[in-house]
Amino acid sequence: MPEPLKFGKLANTMTDCNKCSPQQTPLVTDGSEIGLKTIALLGMPNTGKSTFFNRFTGAQASTGNWPGITVDLMTARIKLGDQAVQVIDLPGIYDLRGFSEDEAVVQRFLASNPINLVVIILNSVQIDRQIALAMQLKEIGLPAMLLLNMADEAPKFGVHIQADQMAKHLAMPVLQMSAKYGQGYGQVKGAIAATLALQNTPVLAGNIEKLLAGSLDAEINNLLQDSFWVDPAVKKTLTHQLDRVLLHPVFGLPIFFGAMYLMFQIVYTLGKPLQDGLNQAVEWLKGTALEPLLAGAPKFLHDFLIDGLYQGMATVAAFIPVIWLFFICMAIVEDSGYLSRSAYLMDAFMERLGLDGRSFVMSLMGFGCNVPAIMGLRVMRSPALRMLSMLVIPFSLCSARLNVFIFITTALFAANVAPLVLFSLYLFSFAAAILTALIFKGRYPNQEPLVLELPPYRFPTFKQMMVRAWQETKHFLRFAWRFILIGVVAIWLCNNLPTTVAPASSGTISGIIGQALQPILSPLGINPKLSVALIFGFIAKEIVLGGLAVIYAVDQETGLAGAIVKDVTWVQAYSFMLFTLLYVPCLSTVAVIKAESKSIKFAILSVAWSIGLAWIVSFVFYQGATALGYK
């Protein structure tokens, strides 16, 4: 990366080249085109900034790294007329002098990256409190223009705006629009192009704290007096009527749980056939293309490519339908404003755990699959809150674990006891989550007060849902696939090396590890065979049963239940299930924890804590049960 200042100068000298044809546009080594102009989007949370970003860039965004900051920002390259433009979506902030993580990101970004134009996006309905951000930008002196979004909602709230007056006060263009429905968007696009054409020199922000030392209150009041007026007569909206029911002290919670149940059903009942279909496609491709292609290959290479590498890719692909559906639902609960309402409804309970209602929603969703639930935590902007929730969610008993438990309880327990055994595992799941929150809330104290906006109820457009689901799926693929693939291949190698012995038998690396772990695992009643199954389970709980079938060298459908019954007692089996419930959910969960926390150390902490807790719980159970004479 060239020095930011140099970059600015370079861009300046190249402005004469605007008429050059694109083919001749020279490239500098880091990929920044000379003559490329930079637009940064800035706004408060809940102003539709990302909706505008997606409309403006055609949702062709990717995440990128920027000098001065460690988090990834959404960015896209577009053509605005003849002008090549890169657009960066900065995190939503309240105050340019703020101290939150997001605010620090924006400050550092503006101080390290020269910008041609800052496009400020505010909510028309709440100009009175949000205009301060635009005023701060005027004060800093960055080239800017202001978009008053959600103009469609303004009349409902009795809000009247005089954009031309506002523009005079701010000394920048001011336009009204609806990013969601597109009204006014044509003019906005034209105005951005026109303003950008005048801004040939990108500008770095100076010392923001210093520039904003004085009070802007008087100027803001003058501006509001001249250009903003709210009709006090218009007040009752649909939102108030809905809130009266949805936030009702008695009906609010049952409705909330009903809504969560519905969302759960949509994601995982619709997800199942999609996942099955994908699975069939994966198998079909294997049977019709890969197998014939590799027919002549040596057995080890053949198995490595198909059961290792290809299986690894299939593991990654298996998450796509669930993540996709999950974020369609998230777009609805989040954009509708209901997710913030869940914080109100659940806060009395969650505050004691150091969390808030949004973590509760994600933990519930974790009972289907931990992976999208952890990705969904990004809506919470407090890092401590996200970290604490990330430690809690892996204890949600997901559907993959449920399958293992149903199989084992059915095999080992009488039909009338099995459901109770299963239920007890859910209780352990809740208890482990609550215990984890209580233990770690001191370590990840939430510094930010819970002051959450409750936006009016809105329904996202179909396009908004699709864009969100697609972006999150891309995000997962980008950050998790390598980690998952390498893990699956590594564990396959452990199960299949050396090639002279049967797969997953005591002679393989896994078998040897299983033996070596006996001093630690035998006090839990987990024998070498089950230990190897735990190694399988580290990849994904979906392959535990298949792994057990390989380990016992029986058919999963016909022989596995009998083989387990012969080999282990119910006490051993329950201890194994407890361990399976609590230790690492799967490699993919670890992968997203690492991706979302951006910290390998934190991912290790999460893994170590869950394995430690699994060991203690299984140990206490197994030793207790054997001491009481149960076998």
Added chain:
Amino acid sequence: MVTADLNSLAPGASAIIASLEVDEHLHRRLKALGFQTGEKISIIRKAWLSGPLHVRIGNTELVVRRNDARAIKIRQAS
């Protein structure tokens, strides 16, 4: 009535924000969310079991924990 805090306000009632007794960092955040001295604030509802408050300032509705609401001092609306 300068000593009363936001928690003392009953659901449905309104008052004027008299002061915010918080550090500068939090003060900026609250101000950006609409908690400005002199603004009118109404309590829409309070959650059960000491849960948070649902308040309204201008056209903004917010959830505030009772713990945080203690720092928001109010006086009677004139």
